[in-house]
Amino acid sequence: MQALILAATSSDGPCDGDRGTSGGIQKGAESWNQWREQNPQLAPDLQQAELNGATLGLNGKQPFDLSGCDLTDAKLSNFEFTAALSDLKFFKARLTKVIFHGSLQRVDFRRSRLDKVSFEDVAFAQSPLAGCKAKACHFQRARFEVTEQDKNVPTRN
Secondary structure, eight states: OOOEEOOOOSOOBOOOSGGGBHHHHTTOHHHHHHHHHHOTTBOOBOTTOBOTTOEEEOSSSBOSOOTTOBOTTOEEEEEEEOSOEEEEEOTTOEEEEEEEOSEEEEEEOTTOEEESOBOTTOEEESOOOTTOEEESOBOTTOEEEOOHHHHTOOSOO
8 A cells, every 4th residue: 555645845835726635635645645746835734634544654744734633543654743733533543653742632542553652742631542552652751631531431442
């Protein structure tokens, strides 16, 4: 399976055409990657994207807003999330060499596999890690807000 490449951009400008939105991803990795190569200056709108089972790679830092994305069963590698994230679903996802910064609010990591993931200085709020398998991950200075809801999160679905 070919990975979707979310190459870093130098602009936060608006997008043209539906490939600049999450709808363009649905056309497949080859089409998306070709569009990204031809339009590196555009910052795609990926909010609320349904990326279930997607394989994602990144060249550089994550310049996109992925708020509300569903990345259930997705595979992410070589990502650096440079801003706070909210309402993101990594349920049963595989993350390799991923770096998080800032705060994670309502980010679901349940039953995910984390390999060489850095959560250094990250603030977790309502972001369950139940059932995760973590290998060589960094949690230095991470802060966890535990709520009653977090205590009752099921580990199996």
